[in-house]
Amino acid sequence: MSDRAENLILALPGLLLLAVAFFVPIAQMLLLSVQGEEGLTFANFTRFLGDPYYLGVLWRTVRLSLLITAICALIGFPLAYIMARVGPRMRLWLIVLVILPLMTSVVVRTFGWMVLLGRSGLVPDILRSLGLAGRNFSIMQTESAIVIGMVQVLLPFMTLSILGVVSRIDTRLEEAARTMGCGFGATLRTVVLPLALPGIVAGSLLCFTLSASSFVTPNLLGGSRIQVLAASIYRSVTQTLDWPFAAAQAVILFVGVLLILVPYARLGGGTR
Amino acid sequence: MADVRLHQIKKSFGSVEVLHGISLDIASGEFISLLGASGCGKTTLLRIVAGLEGATEGRVELGGQDVTGLPPEKRDIAMMFQSYALLPHLSVAENVRFPLRMRRIGTKAEQRERVADALETVQLGHLAERKISQLSGGQQQRIALARAIVSKPKVLLLDEPLSNLDARLREDMQVELIEIHRRLGLTTIFVTHDQEEALSLSDRIVLLNKGKVEQEGAPDEIYSSPATPFASSFLGASNLLPATVRRVGGTAIAELEDGQTVALPADTAEGACTLALRQEDITLSGEGDANLTAEVATRVYLGARSRYILRLAGQDLRVLTGTTPTHEVGSKVGLVFDADRIRILPPETEKTSKDT
Amino acid sequence: MVGAISRPVRIAAWIFVLATGLFLLAPLVVVIGVSVSESQFISFPPDGLSLRWYKEVLSSDSYLGAAWISFRVALLVTLTSTLCGGAAAIAINRRVLPGSGALATFFLSPLVLPTIIYAIGMLMLWSAIFGPVTIVTIWIGHTVITIPYVVRTTLAVLSESDPFLEEAAQTMGAGRVQRLWLVVVPQCLPGLAAGAFFAFNISFDEAVVSLFLRKPGLTTLPVQIYGQLEFSPDPSVAAVSTIMIALTVGLILIIDRMLGVQRFASS
Numbered sequence: 001m002s003d004r005a006e007n008l009i010l011a012l013p014g015l016l017l018l019a020v021a022f023f024v025p026i027a028q029m030l031l032l033s034v035q036g037e038e039g040l041t042f043a044n045f046t047r048f049l050g051d052p053y054y055l056g057v058l059w060r061t062v063r064l065s066l067l068i069t070a071i072c073a074l075i076g077f078p079l080a081y082i083m084a085r086v087g088p089r090m091r092l093w094l095i096v097l098v099i100l101p102l103m104t105s106v107v108v109r110t111f112g113w114m115v116l117l118g119r120s121g122l123v124p125d126i127l128r129s130l131g132l133a134g135r136n137f138s139i140m141q142t143e144s145a146i147v148i149g150m151v152q153v154l155l156p157f158m159t160l161s162i163l164g165v166v167s168r169i170d171t172r173l174e175e176a177a178r179t180m181g182c183g184f185g186a187t188l189r190t191v192v193l194p195l196a197l198p199g200i201v202a203g204s205l206l207c208f209t210l211s212a213s214s215f216v217t218p219n220l221l222g223g224s225r226i227q228v229l230a231a232s233i234y235r236s237v238t239q240t241l242d243w244p245f246a247a248a249q250a251v252i253l254f255v256g257v258l259l260i261l262v263p264y265a266r267l268g269g270g271t272r
Numbered sequence: 273m274a275d276v277r278l279h280q281i282k283k284s285f286g287s288v289e290v291l292h293g294i295s296l297d298i299a300s301g302e303f304i305s306l307l308g309a310s311g312c313g314k315t316t317l318l319r320i321v322a323g324l325e326g327a328t329e330g331r332v333e334l335g336g337q338d339v340t341g342l343p344p345e346k347r348d349i350a351m352m353f354q355s356y357a358l359l360p361h362l363s364v365a366e367n368v369r370f371p372l373r374m375r376r377i378g379t380k381a382e383q384r385e386r387v388a389d390a391l392e393t394v395q396l397g398h399l400a401e402r403k404i405s406q407l408s409g410g411q412q413q414r415i416a417l418a419r420a421i422v423s424k425p426k427v428l429l430l431d432e433p434l435s436n437l438d439a440r441l442r443e444d445m446q447v448e449l450i451e452i453h454r455r456l457g458l459t460t461i462f463v464t465h466d467q468e469e470a471l472s473l474s475d476r477i478v479l480l481n482k483g484k485v486e487q488e489g490a491p492d493e494i495y496s497s498p499a500t501p502f503a504s505s506f507l508g509a510s511n512l513l514p515a516t517v518r519r520v521g522g523t524a525i526a527e528l529e530d531g532q533t534v535a536l537p538a539d540t541a542e543g544a545c546t547l548a549l550r551q552e553d554i555t556l557s558g559e560g561d562a563n564l565t566a567e568v569a570t571r572v573y574l575g576a577r578s579r580y581i582l583r584l585a586g587q588d589l590r591v592l593t594g595t596t597p598t599h600e601v602g603s604k605v606g607l608v609f610d611a612d613r614i615r616i617l618p619p620e621t622e623k624t625s626k627d628t
Numbered sequence: 629m630v631g632a633i634s635r636p637v638r639i640a641a642w643i644f645v646l647a648t649g650l651f652l653l654a655p656l657v658v659v660i661g662v663s664v665s666e667s668q669f670i671s672f673p674p675d676g677l678s679l680r681w682y683k684e685v686l687s688s689d690s691y692l693g694a695a696w697i698s699f700r701v702a703l704l705v706t707l708t709s710t711l712c713g714g715a716a717a718i719a720i721n722r723r724v725l726p727g728s729g730a731l732a733t734f735f736l737s738p739l740v741l742p743t744i745i746y747a748i749g750m751l752m753l754w755s756a757i758f759g760p761v762t763i764v765t766i767w768i769g770h771t772v773i774t775i776p777y778v779v780r781t782t783l784a785v786l787s788e789s790d791p792f793l794e795e796a797a798q799t800m801g802a803g804r805v806q807r808l809w810l811v812v813v814p815q816c817l818p819g820l821a822a823g824a825f826f827a828f829n830i831s832f833d834e835a836v837v838s839l840f841l842r843k844p845g846l847t848t849l850p851v852q853i854y855g856q857l858e859f860s861p862d863p864s865v866a867a868v869s870t871i872m873i874a875l876t877v878g879l880i881l882i883i884d885r886m887l888g889v890q891r892f893a894s895s
Contacts (some may be wrong), residue, residue, distance in 0.1 A: 001723075006725055007719040007722055007725050010715040010716065011720070013712045014712035014775055015716070017708075018735065025746065025754075027749075032752055046750075060747075066784065074647060078641075079645070079648055091890070095889055095893045097653070099889065101655075103876045104872065105832075105869075107850040107869075108850075108853065108869040109655045110655075111659055111858070112659045116655065116658050118632065122673075153650060155648075208740055230744050237751065237840060254745055
């Protein structure tokens with residue numbers, strides 16, 4: 001047996017599994033999206049792109065995903081920086097703080113937000129008692145609810161992506177900057193932030209993709225009136241049973257994600 | 273213990289040939305060094321002897337047996353790696369026993385005994401039950417050596433085993449290697465880029481340059497009689513001066529590029545050549561009674577001695593002298609040396625540098 | 629912490645960490661709180677204190693059935709994905725096969741593609757070929773999405789180990805099988821273990837693939853909870869959720885004991 005044969009045998013089960021159970025299904029879906037009763041058709045795409053309702057869904061998806069990603073980055077960067085710079089014991093606790101939600105099912109976490117944000121939930125209660133909201137105020141079934149829930153779901157991904165990069169930054173670089181007259185804030189801005197950029201970019205790509213393609217949290221927190229693309233796909237599959245249309249929407253989601261990812265990934269690659 | 277015979281070994285990676293037909297006979301029990309700069313092919317040659325790399329052409333014999341087609345596990349060898357390659361999940365004793373276990377040498381009890389012996393040889397018997405991660409670099413190095421000698425292989429291959437140690441430990445290990453080799457008499461091939469290591473350890477040095485044997489011989493021979501400018505500059509810090517030899521009457525005279533001349537032994541052949549002069553063979557004096565005159569470019573104070581960098585005929589010369597008298601930078605000094613100490617080498621065909 | 633950081637900055641950092649921690653843990657705390665409520669209705673802070681909803685869950689066929697499905701699937705997924713992913717990572721790391729770089733990308737690709745897109749494809753393909761989905765469909769689907777994690781954790785561990793170990797073993801007389809079993813696999817173990825935990829956790833908590841592949845009698849625990857949340861949530865959902873949180877905490881403790889949480893987090 002040659003080296004090549006041995007390694008081929010090792011890789012083969014996974015290779016076959018992914019080929020048959022990952023790439024073939026995606027190909028099948030792509031095919032289905034352009035399959036009409038008489039051969040090739042783009043009817044499903046024109047139906048989506050010609051309908052203001054679906055264009056609104058698409059726009060909402062992009063808008064919310066960008067907002068969620070930006071908020072995650074704004075919270076994730078300082079959190080990751082603090083995690084990288086505290087003592088080992090404290091870091092351990094902070095890592096658990098980030099990992100525990102991450103490893104808990106999205107369904108469970110969303111349920112928590114339903115309780116917190118619901119009409120009689122804690123958050124509206126507090127806002128009401130502070131006089132910031134009216135008697136019938138509710139966050140549930142709004143875009144705000146989706147954003148709050150999704151940020152909590154995705155913040156761990158962003159934080160860990162950035163932490164991976166920040167924890168490899170030599171603290172002496174910051175000390176050097178301080179000796180050269182940089183204040184703490186200026187050091188963060190001129191030394192840490194540029195070096196952490198690859199992590200922020202990677203985390204943002206991940207957050208954007210996950211956010212644009214998730215439907216569990218948006219469905220439960222936004223309700224049926226506030227649809228996002230992934231939720232619309234799920235509805236086409238399970239309720240209207242229009243699979244070719246679902247496939248077309250999935251292709252649009254995929255292309256949309258790619259359109260944002262590719263230039264963004266270039267940006268990250270360029271600064272590395 | 274056996275002789276190793278390499279016959280016309282060639283090796284190419286893709287279209288690049290890195291070994292151009294190397295033949296080498298190594299006697300039973302001999303300690304031989306493959307010396308050369310990085311990229312000269314010395315490690316590749318060692319890996320071909322081990323069987324980790326296949327030769328593109330040529331033949332490898334161990335103890336009279338052609339092993340060219342055999343994989344390493346079927347060759348009776350042991351190799352010590354630069355990184356030591358100790359198995360981190362096994363204890364020290366289990367690491368040392370590994371070759372015995374794989375090659376099915378002896379019973380369990382015999383294996384235990386041989387492991388204990390090998391650990392004793394490197395004076396680390398007391399660490400047998402430790403984990404590898406609990407050892408210092410120097411200790412790991414000795415364990416790797418114990419693991420290499422435990423199976424008493426036909427040939428012991430050492431791939432720059434001392435390069436990861438600090439200077440002090442390296443000297444200790446050199447002494448230890450010499451003693452172990454004397455005691456066990458294993459045929460040993462030692463790869464290094466460090467001329468001092470090669471000079472102090474080997475019975476014979478094979479100097480490699482760009483995939484060819486540049487020169488081979490006993491350490492004193494190769495040091496005192498380098499055959500080429502490369503050999504001369506690689507072993508010891510030699511000063512190389514291009515010159516042209518002319519015969520005037522019964523004597524030979526070398527003319528440097530700036531017109532200064534040096535008298536050479538009368539039988540020197542005419543034509544272009546390179547003069548090689550070791551830095552320790554030169555003393556400095558005031559101008560006048562010297563063989564050559566040069567300008568002081570830099571003086572480096574080394575404590576016991578001083579090193580001067582001199583400019584002569586467009587070349588930098590290094591000279592090692594006592595600390596007094598001091599010669600000022602920019603002043604002219606005379607170079608005094610015994611004309612017999614000059615080695616006349618073929619002209620340099622291209623820039624040979626000692627990039628280690 | 630880098631020295632010379634002023635007091636206000638430190639205080640601000642602490643407030644920030646506390647606020648973020650509260651935000652991250654709030655939904656979990658709320659779920660736990662609701663689960664011990666006595667009330668019929670979901671309320672937080674809880675009305676009274678009782679374990680009645682836990683009793684209810686433990687005697688509910690639908691929850692127990694879903695848990696049993698989830699558990700079986702997660703175990704099977706852990707097994708297949710660790711075996712396939714680990715073996716593939718070993719092969720990728722050796723760089724013997726042509727295009728090893730492309731091979732790594734191939735194995736990591738399910739990570740990049742949004743799961744929902746894959747889930748639809750899987751549902752459509754399976755229905756076209758085999759008809760109704762079964763537990764095997766979910767098993768395969770979860771294996772596909774967890775393989776990249778195993779490949780990544782194993783590759784990370786292998787890239788840190790001495791690249792000459794295998795060659796050294798070879799010069800010591802170890803044959804092909806011995807090198808794989810006695811040298812390479814022991815090096816991989818921490819990565820394989822981390823990957824296995826990822827696989828179990830992801831499969832057990834996964835909702836997207838499972839939701840697309842749901843049908844009566846084939847609901848995993850997260851799908852069961854999702855269904856309850858869509859229609860008639862009562863505190864029993866909180867009790868199940870709390871049990872899932874407890875499992876996660878247990879998993880983290882095991883991981884920390886075996887591998888160290890920090891190392892796990894960095895992969």
